[in-house]
């Protein structure tokens with residue numbers, strides 16, 4: 249037996265957190281376990297006593313100790329092959345992202361969608377979806393759900409600003425509710441086009457709204473701006489009030505941080521959000537732009553840790569793609585396939601105004617068109633190939649990274665944009681994810697030590 253080359257140890261004096269880079273399996277190890285593990289620093293046979301030892305069998309089960317000739321990557325390859333078979337036919341899909349609009353009413357320089365789509369022509373020229381395309385997309389998707397007997401599916405309207413195409417958006421929601429009254433519908437909107445009538449419509453149809461506010465006025469108004477550079481803070485707050493007034497308040501919002509609003513987004517702002525009654529805040533840094541993001545990895549990690557601490561102290565949840573690897577390891581995933589997002593494992597299908605198909609609303613890797621929807625999910629199709637390449641253990645970009653099996657290849661649009669623009673944002677973000685995950689582990693280890 250030998251110690252796995254993928255074993256990772258985060259150590260403090262009275263205990264260590266260990267996991268396997270490929271397999272996951274996070275455990276807190278007391279010194280007795282650590283000493284047993286260290287006794288295998290040179291490969292050796294188990295003694296008769298060790299063959300009966302529960303400590304040794306737990307270390308083997310966790311893939312910390314492995315047989316000398318075991319190639320652990322082969323285990324993931326086998327798992328991934330099985331997974332990709334289940335992606336064929338769209339069997340894993342449970343979310344449709346309908347891009348009813350590829351244009352926006354404001355002009356944030358850090359816009360993910362605009363920056364991503366602009367690096368490639370795959371989204372085409374049509375900027376607003378017409379009703380026949382929306383209707384056909386909904387029919388194709390709901391038929392797919394019926395084929396696989398799925399009832400728990402979601403339709404999400406997002407990407408640029410869906411409310412710009414109100415007529416098609418409203419018609420789609422009504423149509424979807426007719427097909428399945430229990431359907432989950434979500435809209436990602438900047439809120440600025442919402443009025444009383446639209447707000448009431450969302451409430452009546454139980455449409456979940458998610459939105460962004462990039463800090464207090466001084467911070468938000470530096471980056472979340474209209475085309476004339478005017479800030480949106482006051483207008484967004486008025487929409488918060490409008491929704492609260494009709495009895496449909498938002499439960500949270502997202503914050504994107506870059507160099508410009510960095511100093512304004514702090515624990516006081518989080519406290520303000522908590523006092524307003526918000527229940528959760530998503531925090532993230534820019535996933536693709538290098539514009540206004542020249543601070544160091546450590547600056548950003550410390551900032552996000554500060555905001556996370558403030559959220560938790562205020563009794564709010566804190567989310568963000570930067571915590572993905574940590575959550576994959578600590579909480580695991582129901583389907584045992586830890587990826588950066590659900591799109592990367594074949595749970596999503598996204599359709600734009602041209603009827604073009606992508607794994608999510610922001611990526612620009614073209615995977616098909618509704619004219620040949622079924623073909624999209626054929627074996628070896630561009631859709632299946634992309635998912636297969638991205639599965640943890642298959643992604644060559646990630647070999648030898650200490651969080652390979654749990655980070656699983658970062659956001660697809662980061663990779664696409666970095667490749668096209670050569671802005672190296674992918675490399676910055678890899679360092680950022682590794683550092684952030686390490687800090688989160690350290691925090692967890694300290695908590696475990698206190699508990700013990």
Ligand code: SF4
Pocket residue numbers: 645646647649650651652653655656657658677678679681682
């Ligand atoms: S941090 Fe980068 S190299 Fe490491 S697993 Fe994530 S995407 Fe891959």
Ligand code: SF4
Pocket residue numbers: 569588589590591592607608609610611659660661662
């Ligand atoms: S690839 Fe995944 S993480 Fe990236 S924008 Fe799409 S859904 Fe979000």
